[in-house]
Amino acid sequence: MxxxxxxxxxxxxxxxxxxxxxxxxxxxxxxxxxxxxxxxxxxxxxxxxxxxxxxxxxxxxxxxxxxxxxxxxxxxxxxxxxxxxxxxxxxxxxxxxxxxxxxxxxxxxxxxxxxxxxxxxxxxxxxxxxxxxxxxxxxxxxxxxxxxxxxxxxxxxxxxxxxxxxxxxxxxxxxxxxxxxxxxxxxxxxxxxxxxxxxxxxxxxxxxxxxxxxxxxxxxxxDEYLDSLAAAYLTELKMEAGAVTLPCAAVTQVPAVLRSRVLRLALDALGAGKKDFTAAHYDALAALCAGSGTAQLDLPGGVTARRADGVLTLCAHRRETPERVLLRAGETVRWGGFAITCRKCEKTVENSENTVILRGAALDAPLSVGAWDVRESMTLPVSRGSRSLKRLFAERGFSPDEREQTPVIRSGGAVAAVYGIGTDALFLPTDGESVCVLTFEKTAE
The missing domain is CATH 3.40.50.620 (HUPs)
Structure with a gap:
């Protein structure tokens, strides 16, 4: 081979x-x-x-x-x-x-x-x-x-x-x-x-x-090279909470062969999913930029494009970030799109895609579930040192909305686990000790 x-x-x-x-x-x-x-x-x-x-x-x-x-x-x-x-x-x-x-x-x-x-x-x-x-x-x-x-x-x-x-x-x-x-x-x-x-x-x-x-x-x-050329036209792109703005001229003055790429990269910066976007949607966006006055366009994935005063604004309608909730053994709580059940067991149980298993001592400090913080980091098993949650999310292709809706488990304020990412090495159970088992069930919000 x-x-x-x-x-x-x-x-x-x-x-x-x-x-x-x-x-x-x-x-x-x-x-x-x-x-x-x-x-x-x-x-x-x-x-x-x-x-x-x-x-x-x-x-x-x-x-x-x-x-x-x-x-x-x-x-x-x-x-x-x-x-x-x-x-x-x-x-x-x-x-x-x-x-x-x-x-x-x-x-x-x-x-x-x-x-x-x-x-x-x-x-x-x-x-x-x-x-x-x-x-x-x-x-x-x-x-x-x-x-x-x-x-x-x-x-x-x-x-x-x-x-x-x-x-x-x-x-x-x-x-x-x-x-x-x-x-x-x-x-x-x-x-x-x-x-x-x-x-x-x-x-x-x-x-x-x-x-x-x-x-x-x-x-x-x-394709990658043409993307790098298109990125050069985004120097005036600005990002705000849930929106990006770009002068319409930055789109209309782009060579036609790169125009859809510039718009796609702007949507990438927004963190919007583009699964249902077609050439017709990019053409409509380009036409919106070429117009005058104020106008609005609804796009797939909950994205709204608005032209006003020569500026294109792309907005993504995202869900609100859920507040932090305490987790206690024997109880089930709702957080975002999940029902989370917390149990304390005296022996190790089989792991699965819908469970997070921590050492039982994690329950000794206040255990909670909440949204991520850009300043936080964790150390995964076999990993070479601590890595920021921002980097871990980026490596796995999480959109901004997915990051806000991903459960982060903390024990005493320290990140113990991130659902779908892994468990911090300090909170992995060892042989012979009790474990804390968190079971996640996806629900309709």
Whole structure:
């Protein structure tokens, strides 16, 4: 696997002496990933998420991952969730809901374990399929750039390998894996591209998958460069609480090829989600800047754009930050979008994505839940010293609104844990002592 090791070194994906969290579904790709990390001497733990979508088949996937990890003494954390119910409650497709819950779980486990990287087994075929999907749907350069080798602490060392190369590795190394029968359902767009479109492109050129990946990588580099050019037009951007302002001339005088980028970067500064933004929305924003007088535009994600006196103001309507609440053993409190139950137990309980486990002594001082403070920091397990909450949130891609709504647990005023980030090393329980268990249940606010 020299090809992978070279790719890893090129993009600085896998720090040799830090803990890596491998996402393991039980399929061929992720089982090869586990085997590769283990055989090459990386410090690795694994996480498996059961989506409760395939009944006994999903349980058998979990059993395989459990057995493989147990035989090699690789720590494994298993999570589960009712994806179908979550999709219905939140107006998402099954695929969107599964991805959201799975990555929430992976980020939570990484926080609890102190893993430096979350490693997934996306490969060159996945990348090519993503590019083709975005191309058919309509996209800009960022969509044609495909899957990034590295996005914060999320890394994908197998992007340099085709599916056929992974299959050969699995055969040569006797890697066990499970096959998801739903992958053969070509009624699903991704599966149709995989089974029908990409093979036909490979008839045009046998190396179509590799060439699409190489093109995507070049486009990613060019996209990043164009973003740096667009950022130069934001020198007059000002930030206030929940709003950013920019002279309309700073938009209208930008070369047309960069105009949407300037507006996107302004929305990034606002911390607004851009999932539902289309080219039409950016065109409407540009037209708003080019007009005169006072006018207003409502945009996706609760964003409002207003033009007045030659200034563009972008506002995000965010929820109020909840006040701090005391936590007591045997009680359940509501904070933000969570119901939080506090228990004191005499022995260690199994960790999960919805729990935070502290040493029992944390209850000796006033224990509370509240919003973060920009001045605070914490030390995660296996971490090299204290790190600010601001940096930890940024590394995990939390938007400003998500930061304000994330529960921070304090004992005697010191940060003991941050939900979805991890537990401070000083508050981790040791063998033989009682523990404080906090269970988080998401609720409608």
């Amino acid at each position: 020299k090809k992978v090791l070279d790719f890893v070194q090129r993009f600085d994906l896998l720090p040799r002496y830090e803990l890596l969290l491998a996402a393991a579904s039980g399929g061929m790709d992720s089982m090869c990933l586990l085997d590769f990390l283990y055989e090459n001497g990386y410090r690795v733990c694994a996480a498996h998420y059961n989506h409760q979508l395939r009944g006994q088949e999903a349980d058998m996937d979990e059993d395989l991952v459990r057995a493989w990890c147990a035989a090699r003494r690789i720590p494994l954390c298993v999570g589960t969730g009712d994806v179908a119910a979550y999709a219905g409650e939140n107006g998402l497709t099954i695929e969107e809901a599964a991805r959201k819950l799975r990555y929430d779980f992976l980020n939570s486990v990484a926080g609890q374990t102190g893993a430096a990287r979350i490693v997934t087994a996306h490969h060159a075929n996945d990348n090519a399929e993503t590019v083709l999907f975005h191309l058919a749907r309509g996209t800009g350069m960022a969509g044609l750039a495909g899957i990034a080798p590295k996005n914060g602490r999320l890394v994908r060392p197998f992007l340099c390998l085709t599916r056929e190369e992974l299959a050969a590795y699995a055969k040569e190394h006797h890697v066990p894996y499970r096959t998801d029968a739903t992958n053969a359902d070509t009624a699903l767009t991704r599966n149709f591209i995989r089974a029908e479109v990409l093979p036909k492109l490979c008839r045009v050129n046998a190396q179509a998958v590799e060439h699409i990946g190489e093109t995507a990588l070049r486009l990613r580099q060019e």
